[in-house]
Amino acid sequence: MCVLRICWPLWGWPRSFKGVIMRTTKSGRLLALSLASLLAASMVQAADKVKIGFVSTLSGPNGALGAEIRDAFNLAVKLNGGRLGGLPAEVLIGDDQFKPDVGKQLFERYVKRDKVDFMTGVVFSNIMLAGLPEAVGEKTFYLSPNAAPSPIAGKDCSPYFFAVSWPNDAYHEAAGQHATNRGFKSAYLVAPNYQAGKDSLAGFKRFYKGKVAAEVYTKLGQLDYSAELAEIRAAKPDVLYFFLPGGMGINFIKQFVAAGLNKDTKMVLPGFGADQDIIRSVGDEMLGITDTAHWGLDLNNAANKKFVAEFEKEYKRLPTVYAAQGYDTALLIDAAVRGAKGNLEDKEALRRHIKEAKFESVRGAFKFNTNQYPIQNYYLREVQKDAQGRLVNKIVSQTPVLASHGDAYVQDCPMK
Amino acid sequence: MTWILFLEQSLNGLQFGLMLFLLASGLTLVFGIMDMINLAHGALYMVGAFLAAWLVNITQSFLWGVLLAVPLTAVFGMVLESTLLRTLYRRDHMSQVLATFALILIINEAVRMIWGTDLALSAPAALSGPVELLPGLMYPSYRLVIIGVGLALALFLYLVVTQTRMGAWVRAGASNRDMAMAMGINIQRLFTLVFGLGAAMCAVAGAMLGPLLAVQVGMGESILILAFVVIVIGGIGSIWGAFVGSLLVGFVDTFGRTLLPHLFREIFPPQVAATAGPAAASIMVYLLMAVVLFIRPQGLFSRKA
Numbered sequence: 001m002c003v004l005r006i007c008w009p010l011w012g013w014p015r016s017f018k019g020v021i022m023r024t025t026k027s028g029r030l031l032a033l034s035l036a037s038l039l040a041a042s043m044v045q046a047a048d049k050v051k052i053g054f055v056s057t058l059s060g061p062n063g064a065l066g067a068e069i070r071d072a073f074n075l076a077v078k079l080n081g082g083r084l085g086g087l088p089a090e091v092l093i094g095d096d097q098f099k100p101d102v103g104k105q106l107f108e109r110y111v112k113r114d115k116v117d118f119m120t121g122v123v124f125s126n127i128m129l130a131g132l133p134e135a136v137g138e139k140t141f142y143l144s145p146n147a148a149p150s151p152i153a154g155k156d157c158s159p160y161f162f163a164v165s166w167p168n169d170a171y172h173e174a175a176g177q178h179a180t181n182r183g184f185k186s187a188y189l190v191a192p193n194y195q196a197g198k199d200s201l202a203g204f205k206r207f208y209k210g211k212v213a214a215e216v217y218t219k220l221g222q223l224d225y226s227a228e229l230a231e232i233r234a235a236k237p238d239v240l241y242f243f244l245p246g247g248m249g250i251n252f253i254k255q256f257v258a259a260g261l262n263k264d265t266k267m268v269l270p271g272f273g274a275d276q277d278i279i280r281s282v283g284d285e286m287l288g289i290t291d292t293a294h295w296g297l298d299l300n301n302a303a304n305k306k307f308v309a310e311f312e313k314e315y316k317r318l319p320t321v322y323a324a325q326g327y328d329t330a331l332l333i334d335a336a337v338r339g340a341k342g343n344l345e346d347k348e349a350l351r352r353h354i355k356e357a358k359f360e361s362v363r364g365a366f367k368f369n370t371n372q373y374p375i376q377n378y379y380l381r382e383v384q385k386d387a388q389g390r391l392v393n394k395i396v397s398q399t400p401v402l403a404s405h406g407d408a409y410v411q412d413c414p415m416k
Numbered sequence: 417m418t419w420i421l422f423l424e425q426s427l428n429g430l431q432f433g434l435m436l437f438l439l440a441s442g443l444t445l446v447f448g449i450m451d452m453i454n455l456a457h458g459a460l461y462m463v464g465a466f467l468a469a470w471l472v473n474i475t476q477s478f479l480w481g482v483l484l485a486v487p488l489t490a491v492f493g494m495v496l497e498s499t500l501l502r503t504l505y506r507r508d509h510m511s512q513v514l515a516t517f518a519l520i521l522i523i524n525e526a527v528r529m530i531w532g533t534d535l536a537l538s539a540p541a542a543l544s545g546p547v548e549l550l551p552g553l554m555y556p557s558y559r560l561v562i563i564g565v566g567l568a569l570a571l572f573l574y575l576v577v578t579q580t581r582m583g584a585w586v587r588a589g590a591s592n593r594d595m596a597m598a599m600g601i602n603i604q605r606l607f608t609l610v611f612g613l614g615a616a617m618c619a620v621a622g623a624m625l626g627p628l629l630a631v632q633v634g635m636g637e638s639i640l641i642l643a644f645v646v647i648v649i650g651g652i653g654s655i656w657g658a659f660v661g662s663l664l665v666g667f668v669d670t671f672g673r674t675l676l677p678h679l680f681r682e683i684f685p686p687q688v689a690a691t692a693g694p695a696a697a698s699i700m701v702y703l704l705m706a707v708v709l710f711i712r713p714q715g716l717f718s719r720k721a
Contacts, residue, residue: 061533061632193694216677217694221638223629226428226559227670233554234421247630255628258539258556260546281536 046342047117049088052333053110055103055131056121058095062246064277065123066095068319069145069326072307073120075314076330084330085337092116100130107131111138117344118143120329123322125149125168125196136160139347141354145329146322148373150199154409157371162354164332165325166294167373167407168196171270172203172243174292174378174402179208179239179268181401186213188237188265190228190252192244193217200243200270206408213237218244223251229259239266242273249273250281257285266290274383275320279391286383286391294374295324295363296381296395303331303360318392324362335359369406371413378402420552425670431559433666434566438621439639440646440658441573442614448653449589450505450607453512456496456519457618457643458636464489464619465626465635466527469537478540482623486616493615494608502607524633534632537623562624569620570659576613577655586610590653645701649708651715660716665701672700 054073056066070093077089092110096103103122110116111134119135119142122128128147135142141160148163179187187210191197201215213235216228232240240261244252249269256262262285271293279286297308297318307327311319319327332354339353340346355368366376377400386392443457467488472481500519504512538544543558577583585606588596597603622635629635646665650657677693684692708716 198690215690217690219694219698224432226431227425227673230421230424230428231674233424234418247632251629254538255556258544258546258558260554260556283538 047087047344049090050084050118050333050337050344051114051116052084052089052091053107053114053116053119054091054093054121055096055106055110055119055127056093057098057123057127058093060098062098062123063095065146065322066121068277068322069121069123069329071315072311072319072323072326073145073330075307075311076327076334078314079310080330080334084334085340085342087337087342093121096122096127096131098124098127100127103127104130104134107134111135111140116140118333120145120333122147132158132161141347141350143329143332143354145325150407150409153371153373153407154412155414157413157415159351159372159415161372162332162368163373164329165374166376166378167409169199169203169206169407170294170378170402170405171272171292172200172241173207173405173408174380175241175268175270176204176207177378178290178292178380178401179204179210179241182239182266184210184238184266186211186235186237186239188213188232188235188240189215190240190242190244191217192220192222192248194220197243201241204241207402210238218248222248225252225255226259229255229261232256232265233259233261237265239268241268243270244273250278253278253282253289254285262288268292271295271321271381274381274393275322276318276393277320279383279393280317284391287385289383290396291381291383291393292378292401293321293381294376294378295321296379297392298394299362299364299379300398301360301362301364304362304364307362318390328359328361328363331359331361332357369410370415371407371410372415373407373410375404375406378405420550423550423553424555425674426667427555427559427563429667429670430663431563431566431666432670433663434563434570435621435625436639436642436646436665437566437570437659437662438617439643440650440662441655442611442617443643444647444650444653444655444658445586445590445610446614447647449586449593449610451593452501452505453509453516454501455513455516455640456523457614458640459520459523460489460493460615460618460636461622461639462527462633462636463492463523463622464615465537465622465631466531466535467619468623469535469626469631470531472537473535482620485623486619489619489622490612490616493618494612496615497608497611501611502604505607520637528633534630537626537631539627558627562628565620565624569617573617573655582606582609642701645705647715649705649715651712651718654715654717657715657717664704668704669701673697676700 054070056069057063058066077084077091083089092114094106096106107119110119119140123146125147128144132142136158139160144163144165146165148165148167150168152161153167187208189201189204189212191201197217205212218228242252267289269289269291271291274286274289274291308319311323335358336350336354339356339358340350344350355372357368363376366374369375380396380401381393382396383391384394439461446452446454464485468482468485471484472478475481504515539558543561545557546554547557549555577586585601588601589606642665646661647658649664650661676697680689680693
């Protein structure tokens with residue numbers, strides 16, 4: 001939009017993400033609006049297709065997570081006859097290789113060169129935060145199918161960022177609420193010694209009213225937990241809550257059960273920590289583990305029944321929360337493009353249609369808060385054997401642990 | 417800390433230490449006798465674990481899988497020694513480090529091509545639960561088996577080194593290589609044998625730890641660092657030093673991880689303790705090494721004068 005260098009001081013390329021927010025929310029708001037209406041006036045006709053840039057971690061040890069999101073996203077497009085919102089959908093897929101710099105380059109390419117209408121896909125917050133300024137700087141919507149860090153829910157919120165998943169703290173808060181509901185007297189908390197680990201335990205404690213027996217931070221990437229497990233045995237807590245993503249959690253669960261600790265201490269996890277992918281790696285040791293999530297395989301609504309059945313038919317495996325989020329993201333794009341009648345240039349109108357979220361989500365009804373993070377229900381799930389003898393993570397009660405729950409940072413977001 | 421917890425943590429320290437010993441014993445002999453820094457030692461540990469996981473899957477028996485993986489890894493090690501590493505003995509340490517580092521990358525990628533990034537390996541079902549050693553002291557049975565295997569192999573190595581002719585050659589080679597050669601020992605064959613023995617020990621450690629940790633590409637690198645710490649503490653070329661060093665590192669790491677955060681919580685405000693405790697725990701092993709180097713720069717039981 002800025003052809004000549006002259007306009008740079010007025011409306012420069014973003015140098016930092018924060019800068020963009022300041023500009024778009026304060027002085028830039030008017031300019032953005034007038035620019036948008038100018039553009040809309042010049043291109044009244046609807047676009048002939050909708051282009052989506054999909055950047056995710058598709059290789060390496062964490063590649064399975066990105067593949068879940070991608071497969072479900074593609075499934076939704078396929079079930080829609082290759083169209084989103086009535087327009088032919090073109091999905092450009094890139095692998096960030098779990099590297100923030102690679103993710104940032106892919107964002108730049110899709111946004112600036114390919115001029116996509118929407119960006120989505122990323123699993124990990126650090127990669128998403130590296131790429132996001134590229135999208136926001138060009139006023140391209142980023143619809144997050146997973147990463148939803150706290151800063152962007154609060155003071156760094158953006159009109160071009162929507163979290164289709166759940167705020168980063170939410171699963172932990174729901175787990176804390178569950179521990180309070182169950183009347184657990186003492187809780188033992190374990191997380192890796194890094195920022196997300198500390199945030200997760202803070203989220204749990206925000207809703208847990210009982211006593212915290214101990215809060216243990218282990219080395220990131222640690223694989224042997226013998227010493228920590230001996231401490232847990234001695235502490236005899238009612239409930240053990242831990243946030244150990246990936247291989248760390250798989251090892252922890254196996255070793256916990258091998259030590260016989262599951263007889264006296266109940267394990268509670270955030271939803272992604274006990275999902276079908278983890279169950280496939282750990283096996284029978286997962287039986288009886290409870291977790292909290294915004295979605296479940298057997299959540300009772302028509303959209304979800306269709307999603308789970310079609311996903312299993314297509315990929316011969318059960319979907320995880322990541323898949324559910326990817327599927328919803330595609331449905332959201334479909335609804336927004338349809339609402340905007342194919343006019344993808346009027347960003348302000350498009351934003352309004354995204355925010356309405358008029359589609360049948362697999363999680364049931366939800367709405368976007370003023371910070372464009374979801375307000376939704378969180379359920380308790382448990383790993384059980386189903387009729388065919390498979391291990392599945394089932395919803396314990398269709399009554400949510402936390403109902404219509406938002407996040408703790410929304411008041412810091414200047415958007416209304 | 418109750419005495420039950422103390423006992424359990426001691427067993428944990430022992431288990432960790434013994435597995436480190438299996439790695440460090442091979443490393444210290446190669447370093448001590450051949451004066452060769454072999455960074456690819458961790459790669460042998462990984463190859464052993466992958467072979468074990470692969471063979472357990474084929475034979476459907478944990479015991480047979482491990483029993484077959486150990487000699488195969490030893491053969492792999494000996495082939496590696498006689499084709500590639502042998503040419504490096506007379507080179508300086510920097511060349512050895514560079515060449516064996518390249519070997520790590522090559523073996524990692526080769527394993528990735530053959531088996532993928534990881535393989536599933538689980539302990540036999542009979543060993544999946546805990547056993548009650550004393551009233552109130554429950555301990556995972558598989559970890560007990562690891563301790564048993566580790567102790568048996570340590571004893572075996574001790575007997576080999578002190579009681580056999582090959583052991584005498586090894587001791588002679590470690591204390592003065594040139595003199596040993598002058599006395600007519602076939603150093604070339606000895607080197608190959610020692611390398612094979614070290615590779616076999618690596619395979620046992622990899623196969624035993626596989627179900628507990630994870631059989632994945634790159635598993636050898638992190639544990640190799642600790643194995644080097646062990647041989648620096650124990651003294652290069654000394655099996656006994658590797659044994660004492662391994663147990664020291666095992667105990668210091670286990671108790672440091674659990675006791676230090678407690679200690680910090682008593683002394684400092686919670687905010688500081690939450691950050692400083694785990695950080696201090698993770699450097700305990702290196703602190704131990706620094707102290708040993710300060711007091712005895714040649715290591716606790718060095719065989720070199």
